C-alpha cells in the first residue's frame with residue numbers, strides 16, 4: 001500500500017503541455033488541472049484502498065513492509081483497488097500478493113475516510129485457513145501477533161492502527177460491527 005499526497009497532475013495526459021489550476025468554463029466551482037493547449041480538464045478523485053484483517057485463532061496477521069513509504073513498518077495487507085474488481089476481490093488479491101495467505105473473506109469491517117490525501121480505506125475481516133504464509137516482494141516478513149504483541153508504535157499507517165483498535169475492542173465485546181471513521 002502506498003500513500004501519495006494529494007493528487008496533482010503536472011502535465012496534460014492528452015498532449016503533454018504543463019497544466020494550469022483554474023476553474024473550467026462549464027460552471028464547475030472547483031479548481032481543476034486544465035490544459036492551456038488542448039483545453040482538456042483533468043479531474044482528480046479519491047482512490048480506494050482495500051485490505052483485510054486476517055485472523056488465526058486469537059492472532060492477527062501483519063506484514064512488515066519491504067517498500068516505501070514506511071518500509072520496515074507493519075501493516076495489514078492492503079493496497080489500491082484495481083479496475084474491474086470489487087472491494088472484496090481487491091482485498092483478497094492484496095492479501096494474497098502481500099502475505100500469500102489463504103483466507104475466507106468475511107464482513108466489511110472498517111471504512112476509513114482520509115480526505116487529506118484523497119483516499120478511502122476499506123478493511124474486511126478474514127478467517128485464515130492456515131498459519132502458513134508466502135509473502136511477496138512487497139513484504140519482508142508476514143507473521144501472527146496476539147493483541148499483547150501488536151507493535152503499535154511500529155504500525156505503518158493510522159488507518160491500520162484504527163482498524164486494529166476497532167478489531168480488539170469489538171472482540172472483547174464479542175460482537176463485530178461495521179465502523180465508519182475519518183482520519184484528518
Ligand code: ZN
Nearest residue numbers: 012015035038
Ligand atoms: Zn493538452
